[in-house]
Amino acid sequence: FLKGKRALVTGSTSGIGLAIARALAAEDAETVITGFGDQDAIAAICAEIGAVHVDADLTQPEGAETLMAAAGNVDILVNNAGMQFVSPVEDFPVEKWDKIIALNLSAAFHTIRLAVPYMKGQGWGRIINTASAHSLTASPFKSAYVAAKHGLAGLTKTVALELAQSGVTANCVSPGYVWTPLVENQIPDTMKARNLTREQVINDVLLAGQPTKRFTQVEDLGAMAVFLCREEAGNITGSNFSLDGGWTAQ
Numbered sequence: 001f002l003k004g005k006r007a008l009v010t011g012s013t014s015g016i017g018l019a020i021a022r023a024l025a026a027e028d029a030e031t032v033i034t035g036f037g038d039q040d041a042i043a044a045i046c047a048e049i050g051a052v053h054v055d056a057d058l059t060q061p062e063g064a065e066t067l068m069a070a071a072g073n074v075d076i077l078v079n080n081a082g083m084q085f086v087s088p089v090e091d092f093p094v095e096k097w098d099k100i101i102a103l104n105l106s107a108a109f110h111t112i113r114l115a116v117p118y119m120k121g122q123g124w125g126r127i128i129n130t131a132s133a134h135s136l137t138a139s140p141f142k143s144a145y146v147a148a149k150h151g152l153a154g155l156t157k158t159v160a161l162e163l164a165q166s167g168v169t170a171n172c173v174s175p176g177y178v179w180t181p182l183v184e185n186q187i188p189d190t191m192k193a194r195n196l197t198r199e200q201v202i203n204d205v206l207l208a209g210q211p212t213k214r215f216t217q218v219e220d221l222g223a224m225a226v227f228l229c230r231e232e233a234g235n236i237t238g239s240n241f242s243l244d245g246g247w248t249a250q
């Protein structure tokens, strides 16, 4: 149902962004992916889903400008690129703070400001921002990430109000723990370090705060993004959808 629509998904060379790009491409959107990684692997993804890849460092405003110029007129914008760093606030490296705010928050401002004129002009658009359970709640030692994700949720609500009568919606999708290689690869080391079984690591460490005791799957985020592009979702704007197994209900 997305034939003739162009979708740009940031941070789509792996993880959640790749799953969202796959899901939009499966609905026939012309899909533009961006993010870092092995060139052959990126070429293989492009061939598999019929996407084009644009290189851009989104920690710089110029990176977002290059990306938007290369992507052309975008009907569906998914701001998903993000990074994490864990440290007590008093030791938090200043350059890490600046980088996380730049990628997890400011990059979305830049792509949105550049995408909105076309969306508004045609009277249709979808802005979907990958926030996090950490857009609604905090954990210690993640000051930059939590601040950026709360900021992204605020930006999304503001943009939703500004565009409320334009046919353009803006929403957040907010995962809790998602089953990615990054999570899976931590399990053996944590088993050794804490002398726990695989099940104990999953339930008592990783999923300690996730009441369903299940990981969100990247495909769940893809399906949610596709739903938000449907006409039935046209009156859903300024919302923040939790896909977190009940984490933020506590």
Ligand code: NAD
Pocket: 010, 011, 012, 013, 014, 015, 016, 017, 034, 035, 036, 037, 056, 057, 058, 059, 080, 081, 082, 083, 103, 130, 131, 132, 133, 174, 175, 176, 177, 178, 179, 180
């Ligand atoms: P990931 O590390 O698998 O992917 C991150 C993507 O961002 C990659 O494509 C990477 O190349 C790209 N990227 C990194 N630095 C960049 C830069 N400077 N410029 C441009 N692109 C850059 O991450 P993921 O786990 O799929 O996370 C995607 C989003 O979901 C992030 O915003 C993250 O905060 C959020 N999230 C993830 C989880 C989780 O459990 N994995 C939970 C909540 C929220």
